[in-house]
Structures are given as structure tokens and as C-alpha cells.
Amino acid sequence: MKLVVLGLSLSSAWGNGHATTFRALLKAFAARGHEILFLERDVPWYAAARDIADPDYCRLAFYADLADLRRWTAEIAQADAVIVGSYVPEGVAVGRFVQETADGTTAFYDIDTPVTLAKLARGDFEYLSPEIIPGYDVYLSFTGGPTLDRLEQAFGSPAARALYCSVDPALYAPTGAAKRWDLSYLGTYSPDRQPTLDRLLLVPARALPDRRFVVAGPQYPAEIDWPANVERIEHLPPADHADFYSASRFTLNVTRGDMIAAGWSPSVRLFEAGACGTPIVSDIWDGIETLFTPGREILLAADAETVIAALGAGDADAIGAAARERVLAAHTAAHRAAELEAYLAAAATARGRATLAGAA
Template identity: 75%
Template sequence: MKLVVLGLSLSSSWGNGHATTFRALLGAFAALGHEVLFLERTQPWYAENRDLSDPDFCRLAYYDDLAALARWREQVSAADAVMVGSYVPDGVEVGRWVQNTARGTTCFYDIDTPVTLAKLARGDYEYLSPEIIPGYDIYFSFTGGPTLARLEEEFGSPCARPLYCSVDTRRYRPLDVPTRWDLSYLGTYSPDRQPTLDRLLLEPARRRPDLRFVIAGPQYPDSLEWPANVERIAHLPPSEHPEFYAASRFTLNVTRADMIAAGWSPSVRLFEAGACATPIISDRWQGIDSIFEPGEQIVLADGAEDVLAALDASARGIGMAAREAVLAHHSAERRAEQLEQDLERIGTARSPTTGKVSQYEWS
């Protein structure tokens, strides 16, 4: 199968989770024997912070603007499937061009589904608009559950399928390194996550100066004040994530407000930490128990008291149980197999006369 992907970024993980998601998924997809071309819009902040300029699993090429996509018309037209990702610059126009150019299956991969739906509700069509959703043969969503039915019934998607993030378990695995922190957090600054981060990490740090904490990620305002026992790392490239988790006695997962509201929206950090067998403390949202079993594979916390109770208890078994769940259900290999199967099945639903997909029922 020849797959062309137009995504936000593959080359740089700076300030976004798209790159690590695409790397894991497409690396495993290529390992199944498929050919992948990734087209990335040139952006200064990614160009200056590239940590994967020459991937060994696909061809990576750049384009400067919409007009420059014409250079890739032949490849897009001849591809078995073409995927457009969320947050692609000029994504609506890119989507229209793909739908008019591609002869194979067209799909939208929404790595930000709850955010996307919130933007559509307020008329913000930054990278997706309601009128182009029916033109994609399949809508792959980072969010499962009731959202899938909404995408089909309200927005007219011929087929909406969950395609959660995943993890490369060859890179993310337990490591024998000294423990540096009692609780870590890895994530780009987000205003809607900050109150939860304050409640579940900064407040425990204030109460327990004898414990060690760390927050890694870019874009935190200079005006924020950190307790003395909270270390700051401005940016942590993916190559250093496994060692970061391995050096953490626990790690924290904090979910964006839109994703909590939608439910069934697991972050890639859950799977990365789980693959490293690092015990996870997380905020609550509907559907998390379909990913990890609370109390057995993950600790759910509402406030500082819950976090400190977990830090004072034994975490033996929780991290390894999470790893077993990741290996069984959330590895990059499993996601790539799902992508392959879904693309093959949706291809059989395409009309031989119109080339389009009518509302498709999955058995």
C-alpha cells in the first residue's frame, strides 16, 4: 500500500505531540511492508528544532505553501490512501485539494478531536470545516466512545473510527537508572491544564518539601513561580523520554478540558509511561477505565491528598501491570495493524462508479 500523509510535523516534537504519534504509527505501518510519504509544511519553529530530519521508515519532504503542493500531485493521485492530519496549516484548503486530487481512499486523522469539535462549534475553521468532513472517506479520531456517532450523525462522516495514539515499545521500555524524582510531569504548557497541574503536583510539592518533583515541557510563562523542590526542564526530546520516566518513581497525567468533556481521549504520555513500567497518577475522565484498570494499572487522583497517599504507598505491580496492558493493546504495531485493516475495509466500500464511500456499517 502507498500512503501519503500531510501532517503537522514529523521532523520536530517541539511543543507538539503529533510528531511522536506519527513516528510510532508510521514506523510500524512501514514495517508491515507499506510505502509512506510524509509531507510537512515548513514552519520556522519546527525547522529550528528538528529532532528527526531523516527517518528510516518513510520519505519526509517539505512544502512551503499551498501552491507548492502541486509538485506532489502525481504521488497524491496515485496513492492507495491519503491522510490529512489535524492542525495542518491551511488544513481546509489542503483537505479540498486532497479530495479533488486523490483517486484512492482519503482520510482525516484528528489527533485533537475534542479541540476540533469545540472549534467547529464556535465557527473556528482553522484546519477543518463541516462541509469537507463528508468528503473524507474515513475520519480517524483520537477520541472514541459517543464522539464517533456524533461525527457520523451530526457532521456526515461516511465512517468514523477510533485511532488512538500508541507507543514504540522498542524505544519505550523499562530502564535501570537511578531514581531522581518522586513525581514527574511531561507536557507542553496549556492554560486549561495548569489548574490541575497545580492541584496534583505543585500543591503536593508545597506540602512535602522532602519529596522531589519535575515538570518538563516548553512554553510555560516566566511569571509562574515554582516550589523549590520542583525542577524545570524546558524541552525534553523524545529520545530522552524513556530515561525520564525510568528516573521517576511516579509520573502524572493531566488531561485537557475538552478531552475530559469528550472522554475516551487517552494521551500518548499514558502509553509512553506505561510502556516504561512507570506507575501513573492521573486525573479522572470517562473512558479511562477502558484503557487502564484503576487501582491495578493506574492511580486516579482528585486532589493533593490522593497524590500524596499514592506517593507514600507501595507502587509495586502497578507500573508492570500498565506495561502489560500497553503491550497487549496500545503498541504501535497494534495501531498499524488496525490502520491497515480499516483502510483495506473502507476501500471495499468505495463505489466503483463515483469512487465515494456511502455511510458504512462496520461488522
């Protein structure tokens, strides 16, 4: 099929998890024989930090504003499917334009579902508004579980389907890098994640001054008091992620508050670290046990004492190997691309039935 995607970013992974998600998914989708055009709003903060210019699995093009987006009217109209992603600038207007223009299936891909729903509850319609949700043939959600029922019953989505993040196993695998850190964390600063990062990494670091820790990611406030044994990496390009995880005895997963409340909201870091065979220590939320088996494929921690005990455990390699096996069996980009293809095909069939019913 011909697919057009309007997403936050494909060209730059700086300060966002969207780019790595789209890269893995679209590469795998193209491998299934599909043709893809990715349209990205040209904004200075990503333009200054682009790490992909010409992907070999899709066509990447930029538009300056809504008026400039209309240059792509023919491609959007003629596509078999068009996907609009979350956090796209002026996303409500972009969504209306797509729904008015596309002759094929339309989908909203929400990489931030709990955050989106919290914004809608506040009347914050930054990139999605309630009235355009029913106009998308399918709502693809990073969150599964009860949230899917809510999207259909409370917001009128014709079909809400879980399309979790995934990993490209060609890019994320054990590299053999020498172990540098006992516990690592990779993620952009977020105020609602910071208390958990403090509790599950900084407190253990202060309690274990002979152990080595690292926090990688941008936008952390200057006033944070980092212990001396916590290394800081301001930005870690995706090309360096596999080495980062491979150099970690354990890595920490920390989930945003809205996603904990919703449950069933895995971070892409879970699958990337798992694919590298790195044992994961995670905060706790509903649905995580459907992705990894606690105690065998992942360690769950509510407090610093649990993390400290995990760092002293002797079964780290077995947990990392089991996590990698689970990821390769269920959470690769190839799995998600097959799911996406099935969802879009089903939505196209449903759209065809609705058209025939209307004509009758």
C-alpha cells in the first residue's frame, strides 16, 4: 500500500522518543513491500539536531506550515492510508485537513495516549480534539487495556487498537561493550518522572558510593544535586544506545505519571534494553506483567531498598537473556508492522462497508 505519515519527527531523535519509534516501525513496514512518505514539520530545534537525512525505507519531506502542507494534497488524497501522529504541531488542523482530503483509510497514532487523554480532560487541544477523534477510521494507541474501551465508548473512535512501541533488533543487540555502570537510566527530563528517578537511582547511588551510575538525556535542571558517582550524559544519539545498554549491568525504566495511571503503557526503552540483553529494573504499573514476566524477565521495584538488593543479585545475566528472548518473540518492529498492516486493512474494510451502507 501507499502510506503517508505526518509525525512529530523522523529526522531527529533529540528530546523525543517518536523518531526511534517511527524509524523502527516504518523500516519494518517498508520491508513488507509498502511505499511510505513521511511528512515532518520543519522546526529549528529538530533541524539543528538531525541524525537522519535520507532514510532508505521511506521518502522524508518537510513542510514549513499548514499552507505549505497543501503541496502534498495529491499524495495525501491518493494514499491507501494516512497516519497523523501525536504532538504534531497544529495537529488538530492537520487532522482536519487529512480527514477532508484523504480518500483512503485515516488513522491517528498516539505515542502519548495517557498524556493526550489528560490534556483532553483539561481542555488542552494542542494536537488532538474530541470532535476529530471519530473522523479517524482507527485510533492506534501506545496504551492498551481499558483505555481502548474508553477511546471507543467515551470519544467515539470507530476502532481503537493497541500498537505498542517496538525495537529494531538489527540496531539493538548485545554489543560486548565492557560494563561501565551498575545502573543506568536513559530518558529526557520530565517533572513527573523525576521523583521516581530520585527514589530508584539517586538514593541507591548515595547509599552505594562504590557503585557506578549514569543518567543520559537532555533538559535536566541545573539545580539537581547529582551524587558524585552518577555520570551525566546530556544527549545520547540512537546509534550509541546499544553500547550504552550493553555497558550497563542493570538499566532503570521510569514511567510518566499519566502512563502509570492508565497502565498498559510500555516505554520503547523497555524493548530496546531487553533486546540488548540488559536486565531491567522497572517501576510498577498495571499491565507490565503482560509484557515481561516479573522476577524472570524483569525486576519490579517500588523503593530504593529493592533496587539495592537487585544490584547485589547474582542472576542478572539470566534475567537479561530472558528479557531478550521475550522481546525477539513478541516486541520487534516486524511484529508491530504486521499488526499495523492488519489494523489498516480492517479499517479499510470497515470504511468500505460504511460507504456501501451510506449509498444504500
